Amino acid sequence: MSDNSGNGTGFDFEITLDGEKVGVRRGESLYEVSERHRKEIPTLCYDPRLEAFGGCRLCIVELDGARNPVASCTTRAESGMRITTRSARLDMHRRVLMEMVASENRDTDVDPLSGYASQEMAVLLDRYEARTGRFAGARSGRSRPDDDNPFILRDYENCISCYRCVRVCAEQEGDYAISVMNRGFETQITTEFEGLLGDSACTFCGQCIQTCPTGALADIKALANADVPGETEKTRTVCPYCGVGCAVDLMSRGDKLIGVQPAMDGPANEGALCVKGQFAFDFVQHPDRLAYPMVRGEDGELHETDWDTALDRAAAGFTAAVEDHGRHSVYGVASGRAPHEAAYMMQRFIRGAFGTNQIDNCSRA
Amino acid sequence: MPLFGYAGNYDGMNTPSDAELLAKWREEPAPLLPLLHEFHERDGHLSENALRAISDDLRIPIADLFGTVTFYHHFSRDPGGYAHARVCTGPICALQGADELLAAMPNAHAMPCPGRCDEPIPVLDRDRVLCGTTVAELAARPSPLPPAPHPDIEECVFAHIRTPGRATLAGYRATGGYSGLEDALCGRPGALLDAIDASGLAGRGGAGFPTGRKWRAVAEAAGEPRTIVCNADEGEPGCFKDRALMDYDPHAVIEGMIAAGFATGATRGFIYLRYEYPDTMRILETALEEARGDGLLGADALGPGRPFDLWVRRGAGAYICGEETSLLNSLEGQHPFPRNRPPFPVTHGYEDLPTVVNNVETLASVPHILVHGAEWYRGLGIGDHAGTKVISLSGDVARPGNYEVPMGFPLMTLIDDWAGGVPRGRKIQAVTMAGLSGGFLAGEALDVTLDEPDIRSKGSFLGAGGIMVFDDSRDMIEVAHSAMEFFAEESCGKCFPCRIGTQRLTERLHGDGPPDIGAWIDEVHDLGDTMMQTSACGLGQAAPLITESLIRYFPDRVSRHVAESA
Ligand SMILES: Cc1cc2nc3c(=O)[nH]c(=O)nc-3n(C[C@H](O)[C@H](O)[C@H](O)COP(=O)(O)O)c2cc1C
Ligand code: SF4
Ligand code: SF4
Ligand code: SF4
Ligand code: FES
Numbered sequence: 043m044s045d046n047s048g049n050g051t052g053f054d055f056e057i058t059l060d061g062e063k064v065g066v067r068r069g070e071s072l073y074e075v076s077e078r079h080r081k082e083i084p085t086l087c088y089d090p091r092l093e094a095f096g097g098c099r100l101c102i103v104e105l106d107g108a109r110n111p112v113a114s115c116t117t118r119a120e121s122g123m124r125i126t127t128r129s130a131r132l133d134m135h136r137r138v139l140m141e142m143v144a145s146e147n148r149d150t151d152v153d154p155l156s157g158y159a160s161q162e163m164a165v166l167l168d169r170y171e172a173r174t175g176r177f178a179g180a181r182s183g184r185s186r187p188d189d190d191n192p193f194i195l196r197d198y199e200n201c202i203s204c205y206r207c208v209r210v211c212a213e214q215e216g217d218y219a220i221s222v223m224n225r226g227f228e229t230q231i232t233t234e235f236e237g238l239l240g241d242s243a244c245t246f247c248g249q250c251i252q253t254c255p256t257g258a259l260a261d262i263k264a265l266a267n268a269d270v271p272g273e274t275e276k277t278r279t280v281c282p283y284c285g286v287g288c289a290v291d292l293m294s295r296g297d298k299l300i301g302v303q304p305a306m307d308g309p310a311n312e313g314a315l316c317v318k319g320q321f322a323f324d325f326v327q328h329p330d331r332l333a334y335p336m337v338r339g340e341d342g343e344l345h346e347t348d349w350d351t352a353l354d355r356a357a358a359g360f361t362a363a364v365e366d367h368g369r370h371s372v373y374g375v376a377s378g379r380a381p382h383e384a385a386y387m388m389q390r391f392i393r394g395a396f397g398t399n400q401i402d403n404c405s406r407a
Numbered sequence: 408m409p410l411f412g413y414a415g416n417y418d419g420m421n422t423p424s425d426a427e428l429l430a431k432w433r434e435e436p437a438p439l440l441p442l443l444h445e446f447h448e449r450d451g452h453l454s455e456n457a458l459r460a461i462s463d464d465l466r467i468p469i470a471d472l473f474g475t476v477t478f479y480h481h482f483s484r485d486p487g488g489y490a491h492a493r494v495c496t497g498p499i500c501a502l503q504g505a506d507e508l509l510a511a512m513p514n515a516h517a518m519p520c521p522g523r524c525d526e527p528i529p530v531l532d533r534d535r536v537l538c539g540t541t542v543a544e545l546a547a548r549p550s551p552l553p554p555a556p557h558p559d560i561e562e563c564v565f566a567h568i569r570t571p572g573r574a575t576l577a578g579y580r581a582t583g584g585y586s587g588l589e590d591a592l593c594g595r596p597g598a599l600l601d602a603i604d605a606s607g608l609a610g611r612g613g614a615g616f617p618t619g620r621k622w623r624a625v626a627e628a629a630g631e632p633r634t635i636v637c638n639a640d641e642g643e644p645g646c647f648k649d650r651a652l653m654d655y656d657p658h659a660v661i662e663g664m665i666a667a668g669f670a671t672g673a674t675r676g677f678i679y680l681r682y683e684y685p686d687t688m689r690i691l692e693t694a695l696e697e698a699r700g701d702g703l704l705g706a707d708a709l710g711p712g713r714p715f716d717l718w719v720r721r722g723a724g725a726y727i728c729g730e731e732t733s734l735l736n737s738l739e740g741q742h743p744f745p746r747n748r749p750p751f752p753v754t755h756g757y758e759d760l761p762t763v764v765n766n767v768e769t770l771a772s773v774p775h776i777l778v779h780g781a782e783w784y785r786g787l788g789i790g791d792h793a794g795t796k797v798i799s800l801s802g803d804v805a806r807p808g809n810y811e812v813p814m815g816f817p818l819m820t821l822i823d824d825w826a827g828g829v830p831r832g833r834k835i836q837a838v839t840m841a842g843l844s845g846g847f848l849a850g851e852a853l854d855v856t857l858d859e860p861d862i863r864s865k866g867s868f869l870g871a872g873g874i875m876v877f878d879d880s881r882d883m884i885e886v887a888h889s890a891m892e893f894f895a896e897e898s899c900g901k902c903f904p905c906r907i908g909t910q911r912l913t914e915r916l917h918g919d920g921p922p923d924i925g926a927w928i929d930e931v932h933d934l935g936d937t938m939m940q941t942s943a944c945g946l947g948q949a950a951p952l953i954t955e956s957l958i959r960y961f962p963d964r965v966s967r968h969v970a971e972s973a
Contacts, residue, residue, distance in 0.1 A: 086903075096747045098903050099941040110940045110948075116747035131940075138937040142907040176930055177907075179914040203900060218468030222742065223477040225725075226898035227910040232477075234469040235455055242470065 055121035060128070072114035072125055073101055081127040084136055084166050086143070086255050087204040088115050089159075091312055092213050097204055098143075100136050100166070103127050111135065133170070140172035146182045146227075148199040152257030154274070155264040155293070156195075158303045158313075162255035163202065182227050183258070189238045193246050193262055193321050196231075196239070201258035203229050207250035214314055219244035248320035252304055252313060263321055264293065264301030272296045278305060281319035283378050284405035286310050288319050299326050325379060364396065372396045378405035422449060425457070429464045437677060439465060439740030440720050443482060448533075452488045467740060475742045478899075479723035480518070481682050493518035493531040497644045498843070498875055498889055499801045500528045503540055511542050519726065519893055520644035521683035524801035524875070525551050525808045534685040550647075550654050550686065553797075553809040557825055563787055563795045564771045565811040568655045574690060576697040579658035585703065587777025588662050592669060592710060599670040600626065603773070605781035607793025612638050612729075612766025613841065613870040613945070615859055621763060624753035625671040628761035635667045635676035636738070636757060636764045640722055640729035642681055643842030644893060645873035648797040649767035651809045653680075653687045656771060657694035661717065663770030665708060666777065667763050668715040676717045677757070679734050682724050691719050726897035730944050731764040733899065744901040745944040766871070768797055789815030792858045796869065802838075802876035805830045815858045818848075822876060833878035837960065841870025843890045844945070846952030847883070849960035866959070867952060884968045887957045888916035894950040905947025908938040912954055918972030927969045928958060 053065025057072075059079055066075050071094060076083050086098040094115040102111035106124040111132060114125070126132075144150050144167055151164050167173050183198035205222060208231065212218050219242045223232040233242035251259045272295035281288040289308025293301040302323050306313040325331060335352035336344040363371050374392035376385035389401045423431075428445045432438040439461070446457040453476055462469040476482050483489055494500075494509040497520030505528050509515055515530070523529035523538060530537045530545055539545035553565050572578030579585065591599050604619030625633055637660060641649040653660060664676050680688055695717055698704045708715035720738055722728045728737045732746035735757050756762020772794065776784045785793045792814035798821060801807040805827025812821055822828060822835065829835050837849035845867040848855060852865045862869045877886060895909035911934055914920060920927045935951030942948045958965055 094747070095901075096943055097901055099943065100903075102941055113747070113943070118749070134933075135937045135941050138933050139903055139941065142911070142934070142937075143903060145911070146907055177911050177934065179911050179919060182907075182910075202903070203906060212468075212471075218470055221468075221470040221474030222900070223474045225478050225727075225900045226895055226906055227900070229900035229906065232470070232474060234473045243468070 057119050057122065058124040060126055066119045066121075070119050072103060072105075072112070072117045072119050072123070075119050076103070076114060076125075076127050083114060083127055084169070085115065086162060086166070086202065087206060089206050089210065089253050091306075092206065092209045092253075095205060095209065098139070098202075100139055102132060102135060104129055104132065137170040137172050140166055140170045141174055141176050143202050144172055145175075145177040145179060147202065147256065148181060149257075152200065152260070153265060153268050155268055155301060156251075156257030156260035157254055158252040158306065159206075159255050160257035160260065180227070182229070184230060186238075189240075191238065191240050191246070191262075193248065193317070194239060194244075194251055195260040195262050195265065197258050197260060198231060199258075200256045201231060202256055203231075204255060205231075206253040206255065207231060207259055210249045210253045211244075215245065215247050215249055217243050217245055217247070220250065246317040246321065247315060248317070249304075249314055261301060263323075267295070267298070267300035270295045270298050270300055274300070276303070281315065282381065283316075283318045283322070288315050290315065290319060292323075299323055360396070369397045370400065372398055373400040374402070376401075376403045378403065425460045429460065433464060436675065436718055437720050437738045437740070439467070440723065440737070443476065443723070444721060447482055447489050450486075451490055452483045452486050454484075454486075465740065471742065475740075478743055479725050481724035490533060491516055493521075495519070495521055495523065495529050496889075497521075497524070497893075498839070498886060499524040499645065499807075501885075501889060502802065502881070503528050508540065508542065518683070518724070519642075519896070522641050522647035522650050522681070523550065524645055524647055524799065531683055531685075534688075536683070536686060550650055551808060552655060553651055553811070554806050554826075556811065560811075560813065561787060562811045563775045563784065564652060564656070564659065564768060564797060565809070566775065568651065574655055574657055574694065576658060576694070576701060579656075583778055584658050584774065585662055587774050588666055588669075588703075591666060591777055596626065596670045596672065599666060599777075602776065602781045603670070606776045606784040607781075607788075608769065608772055608776060608784065609793070610766055611768035611772070611796065611871065613643075613844070615869075618765065618769055621753060621765070622667060622670050624751075625673070625761045625763050628754045630754075630760045631672075632675055633671055633673035633760060634757040634762040635664050635671070635673045636731075636734065636752075636762055637664055637676065637678040637767060637770055638729060638731060638734060638764055639678050639680040639684075639687075639767050640726075640734060641684075641767070641871075642726035642729045642897075643844060643871050643873055644890075645799060645801055645839060645842040645875040646871045647799045647801075648809045648872060650684055650687060651797075652767050652771045653684070654690055657691050658698065659771040659774050660691075660767055661694060661698050661703070663765075663773035664717060665703065665715055666773050667765065667770065669709050671761070671763055673761075673763065674714050674716075676715070677738060678717065678719045679728070679738060680719055680721050681729075682722050688719060688721060695719065725899075726893075727899045727944075727946060730946065733944075734764065735762065744899050747943070787813055788858075789813045789856070791815075796857060796872050798857065799842075799871075799873045800826050800876070801874075803829050803833065803835070803878040803881070804876050812857055815856050815861075818855050818857055818874070819853060821857070829876065829878050831878070833880060835876060836879040836881060837877050837883060837886075839873070839875040839877075839890075840867040841949070842873035842875075843893060843953065844868075844870055844949040846949075846954075846956035847887075847960055848956070852960070866956065883957060883961050883964055884916060887953050888913065890953045891916050891950065894946060894953075898946060898950075899944075902941075902943040902947060904938045905942045905944075905950065908934045908942075908947065909950050912951065916954070916968075918968065920969070920972070922969065922973035924966050924969045928965075931958065 054068040056063045084100040087095050096113045096116040101114045103114045104126040105112045183201040185199045186196040189196050223230050276291040281290050288311035289305035291303045304313045304315045337347050339345045376388045392401050432442045462472045492515040494515050496505045496517040526538045527540045535547050537545040567582040608618040610616045704716050706714045727733045730745050733743045737743040752762045787795050795811050797811045837847045891913045895913045898905045898909045900906045931954050938947050938951045
């Protein structure tokens with residue numbers, strides 16, 4: 043970023059933020075500048091990864107010289123602007139907006155397993171003491187219990203029409219699987235011709251779930267574990283499936299893995315995952331998964347055994363194959379589910395022990 | 408009437424194929440809306456196959472196209488839907504028995520005001536407008552001309568509108584048309600900009616922004632090609648002035664657009680016309696053909712080698728598409744949510760390039776300014792107010808219609824002296840301002856002059872100049888309820904305060920609010936205050952003027968309403 047002011051701060055100009063002069067880089071929004079100074083401006087339609095939309099209007103700030111408050115997410119900071127991020131008037135509008143939003147939904151509180159951002163609305167309802175029940179009236183949004191896909195709950199009775207899901211699908215995933223139909227209070231998140239997600243362009247990446255601020259879109263697989271006892275613990279790791287290296291937070295209770303959320307600050311993925319990283323974690327604790335060595339007996343069935351026996355059998359098989367067909371008859375493939383260390387060991391072993399370079403990894407694509 | 412069993416606009420052999428329709432429009436500017444209309448009219452609805460064909464051809468994701476189509480009220484997705492008549496149930500037609508007419512017509516749907524409030528109830532039957540208060544009466548007829556002007560007053564945009572033949576190129580030229588433009592084209596664009604500046608001409612579409620400043624901003628903005636957009640969406644209930652101008656003086660609008668093109672360096676333009684004006688569509692197309700044939704449009708329109716051309720694009724039933732940035736999204740084939748501003752259309756308009764968006768009346772004033780000069784135009788207004796304003800007057804007045812008044816003219820003189828006052832021996836109870844967007848004026852506030860400063864001092868605004876009159880027999884709660892229902896149905900759904908607020912205010916006017924008057928008023932004020940101050944565009948900011956003025960002028964009626972619905 044240029045520093046035209048030559049003051050060595052990396053900023054291009056200044057604005058006055060709650061009475062204090064602060065530096066701004068050209069192109070920054072009032073919201074971005076305020077966030078850097080921890081003003082904690084409330085938002086519901088904002089996701090820092092997406093183009094600012096200006097729908098929820100909670101991020102309003104007072105701008106000197108403007109008759110009405112302005113939305114800080116869509117207003118670019120300009121040199122000399124004077125803004126106020128907190129005032130009685132702003133608090134009043136924010137509270138009324140939250141009361142309005144609460145009035146259109148069936149539930150105001152959802153299980154945090156619903157998705158990464160699912161508590162945003164509830165947190166703001168508490169912060170603005172907006173659980174007053176005022177503005178009661180018709181509710182908006184039709185849920186889609188008929189959509190029997192195994193991953194994404196489409197509970198639009200809890201939708202507040204922030205369109206984060208539609209925008210993340212277009213801007214981040216590039217799938218354009220979902221869109222907004224109708225208008226006004228009748229707006230509804232939809233797929234082409236109101237069909238099921240499985241018949242649409244959806245790749246089940248799960249990003250819409252993770253950005254939804256109300257849990258209207260929710261992670262069915264994680265919610266299936268809602269009754270598992272214990273506190274949810276999050277462990278940061280890297281998705282094992284492919285070479286991109288998406289950072290994930292594994293959610294567990296006790297010894298049980300209950301779900302996966304993308305790491306919003308993952309350097310490779312910034313909150314994105316694909317269907318495998320997001321949803322395909324059942325194998326970890328699946329009863330069919332091998333937990334001990336087995337060898338095939340005379341009867342043709344697999345039987346549990348000890349490691350020495352199993353390794354001897356494998357070595358004998360490899361030796362026979364190389365003797366009969368040469369060293370290039372061996373080809374090693376590391377599992378995408380194996381950790382990097384195991385993949386490394388595999389290639390050392392194939393190269394060193396057999397003398398062939400025929401190695402691969404199932405995630406190479 | 409042939410309202411039933413309609414399967415499309417073509418009879419077998421001449422029906423164009425998908426491929427033919429796509430080939431016809433693919434390379435045209437702003438092709439989505441005309442393509443949707445072609446398929447809609449050919450098939451009688453917009454089928455899944457049609458949308459998939461358009462989606463593939465124009466490379467619009469199918470989910471987006473589907474969502475966008477559902478935004479427009481006139482696009483039917485049900486077979487035969489195009490042929491289902493639409494009956495106006497707007498505020499004026501409601502007074503004339505619109506609900507009964509609607510009930511008497513099987514398969515008909517209600518529609519908001521289609522800009523024919525100076526006639527019996529209009530019914531939109533495919534591409535025709537019929538008028539009448541009963542099914543038997545319904546007949547197509549040309550839209551009304553403005554009533555005869557007051558002899559002491561000099562008109563601007565209506566000066567020649569009643570001259571027969573003015574709508575043709577020959578008739579237009581015979582009354583001085585295109586002479587101002589031809590003179591201007593011999594000069595410099597800067598001189599034209601100076602003249603428009605000096606005239607004091609300001610936007611007649613609602614916001615009143617100085618036209619000269621807008622044009623200059625586009626002339627100075629970086630980026631080409633530049634575009635002139637004529638906003639002919641006229642969706643505000645009770646507004647029908649642009650209809651009169653386009654139906655009887657289309658060349659004045661075209662001349663104004665060419666002048667704007669010359670002044671700003673634009674090479675192309677669009678007239679974005681509301682769907683409910685099918686006759687106007689044909690009149691404009693004819694006028695454009697004549698102008699093109701005469702070299703007024705085309706490759707050398709602004710001088711040798713200096714092209715300028717115009718296209719008409721029809722909306723499809725969405726009031727918000729009159730808001731200029733929603734209009735631009737609609738033209739571009741995007742979902743018609745308004746855009747965030749700044750940046751404004753003067754720098755980031757059509758296709759993100761510098762664009763003038765002007766109202767029909769604004770543009771139609773320009774040829775008169777070119778002929779008579781800036782001083783003349785400025786002097787037409789009363790006192791400091793520049794120019795004239797067309798007022799669409801409707802409702803409980805003896806002679807409804809479009810009246811061109813000097814800016815600063817007293818409202819009650821217009822109603823009583825020009826339009827014959829309130830009929831049937833009744834008294835005036837209230838008027839609306841800016842169609843519905845300005846809310847109500849009543850009582851002493853009716854003593855107002857027709858200019859923004861005076862009307863704003865009463866908490867309202869002049870806007871596009873639609874004024875509806877309600878006599879003392881009318882139920883203002885009912886009027887307010889149907890007004891708010893209009894805003895709720897037309898809210899685009901982009902921002903929370905308007906999407907939810909218009910719905911909640913409608914419910915409270917319907918009788919579904921809190922049963923206690925104190926709580927009712929608190930809720931309505933809080934909703935209104937937050938809508939006015941935080942909504943993303945003018946629709947949500949203006950809608951609560953209905954409830955605020957209702958509470959201000961009719962507190963007893965409001966108390967009774969709350970008590971009755973408790
Ligand atoms: C909800 C809404 C509807 C509008 N509808 C119209 C319209 O139908 N025609 C129009 O000229 N302007 C309309 N406007 C105003 C336009 O946004 C814009 O200000 C105008 O077209 C500019 O032209 P002017 O400067 O010549 O008035 C509308 C504005 C809003 C907020
Ligand atoms: S899961 Fe991914 S592809 Fe599917 S709708 Fe959500 S964001 Fe779009
Ligand atoms: S489903 Fe969730 S993310 Fe999508 S619009 Fe509704 S509340 Fe917003
Ligand atoms: S104020 Fe209403 S019409 Fe305007 S952007 Fe918001 S929701 Fe849409
Ligand atoms: S034409 Fe019916 S209210 Fe205007």
